[in-house]
Amino acid sequence: MQRRFLRYLAFRIAGTLLVAIGILVITFVLTHVIPSDPARIAAGPHATAHQIAQARQELGLDQALPVQFIDFLGNMFRGDLGTSFVTQRPVSSDLEIYFPATLELVLCAMIVLGVAGIIGGILASLLGDGIGSISIRLVSLVGIAAPVFLTALLAQILFFGRLGWFPSSGRIGGDPPHEITHLYLVDSLITGNWSAFGDACFHLVLPVAVLAFSRVGVIMRLVQAEMTRVMKSEYIEAARAKGVVESRVIIRHAARNALLPTVSMLGMQFGWLLGGDVLVEAVFSWPGLGGYLVDSVGSLDVMPVIGTAVLLGFVFALVNLIVDIAQARLDPRIAV
């Protein structure tokens, strides 16, 4: 069993490495092969002929493509993703600044999505085929069908503009907490800065709710279907016959088995959240990667856009790996 697990682990890590190499190749093609003049891309749309020539020399774009590819790989391993001509900083250091805000938002959305989806799905399956099932279908359809940037904008109009319950933009209103991990929630907890913690939570509510709402239907439907299936199985009947309390039957016996497929589904939704996050951040002026990406598109600054997409692609590959390993540990049948 342990050997099987290790073999599965090796297999999955190899697969993730392959995806990582694929992302690198795609990035190279996008930055070096597709543009008619890569130097112009790197130097920006308003660059002078001299600046373009300089960029060509610096990036080695006058070399043969294979040589360029080796150079490119070297740069990638050093974490060099080119320079943003707007901020005049390396893209990698820009990403470093903006990444924690995005990570905080997406992780919170992921937690809310998981908790709300599982609780909603279990409730719906207990309610049977009537109203519960219909409301699940409705939430799921509206959530999935509404473009996430529209929900974000409408939530902003309603909860900030009309009701004034939540702030409309940014990560924090007052002073940010002393930065250790750059995740405001964690930092304010560590330093015991309760006002900053509440402030940060308050700013997170709308973007997190909008992001989670866009995918919660998918999770709820899956949990509901699995729960309904599991509740009909014989071992549940056996547990009840043994005299186990119904709440224990549901939580310990049924939910544990019903939630296994949900883990991998949650992992898949993470990719959706990363894509949706870009749009939500743009609406809520969240100082993260999404806002950075949209600003860069606005100024035709290509390197930051590609850099952001590459970073998030790697994050997704890594999260998928973690999810698969976690699932193999939870369900030994997978690592066969």
Add this chain to the structure above:
Amino acid sequence: MIGTLRVLARAFRTPSGVAGGLLTSGVFVLAITGPFLAPMESNHVDLSARLASPSAKHLFGTDELGRDLLSRVLDGASRTVPAAIVVVASAVVIGVALGAIAGYYGRFIDTAIMRVTDIFIGYPALLLAIAIAAALGVGMVQTVVALAAVWWAGYARLVRGQTTAVRQLLFIEAAKVNGVGGARILWSHILPNIMAPVIVKATVDLALVVESVAALGFIGLGAQPPAAEWGSMVANSQTYALQAWWYPLFPGLALLIVVLGSNLLGDGLTQALGSVGHVMPARGLTQRWLRLRRPRDAQAA
């Protein structure tokens, strides 16, 4: 082909199939006739009617330049819907070709094609499309190319699975014995038998692609001003959204209706394919569907 038709016919007997079919065909009609129905020219600027609320003259109100939003939403339909159809059609052609070749020939061709497919599937679709569109430059054509370059992978995986299943059936054996060549077997014996799930997936994907076209437009990578496009209209409305709720609402509702329609239609088709749940794990469903169609083989196995 008969299988495909049967699935379509059965889909229109489910409530969601009917609702989705009506919504989707309505959207298609509007996408074709939209520019003729529009009460005004979509770029007609009237600064005296800036941000006018919905009225008899402007049913959907006006934007910050006094342009009629109803006309712009209709114009947007004739831009977004055809673009999404082109994306899905190209993705189907590329994906089906690669998937069928991988599934039929197997071995290292299969491995090579499917590993590349894995990379494209293992990358959040919207982010990859953003990166490609950014490298290609802004514009509607670039958006279509970028999305098609991302979307084929799902079809390749689906069709490969289908092809490997069908390849082992008796009638393919029979065709081979009769000396029919590989290309012809693929084209006239395998493809007609695997198209039903592909069409179902294409219907569901239409919604996702329309949403992605709008998302790229929202970010600023898609159609450029003054062209009316739903995503960029919502993006422009952000500054005025607190005073003019109708500005983001109507282009957004248009998107919602398109996506809802194609989702419902996809639901109906999925049910027609013989599903029990609502989630569509392509493999399980289509395998079940295949088993339905060949009880004798299933017993033999």
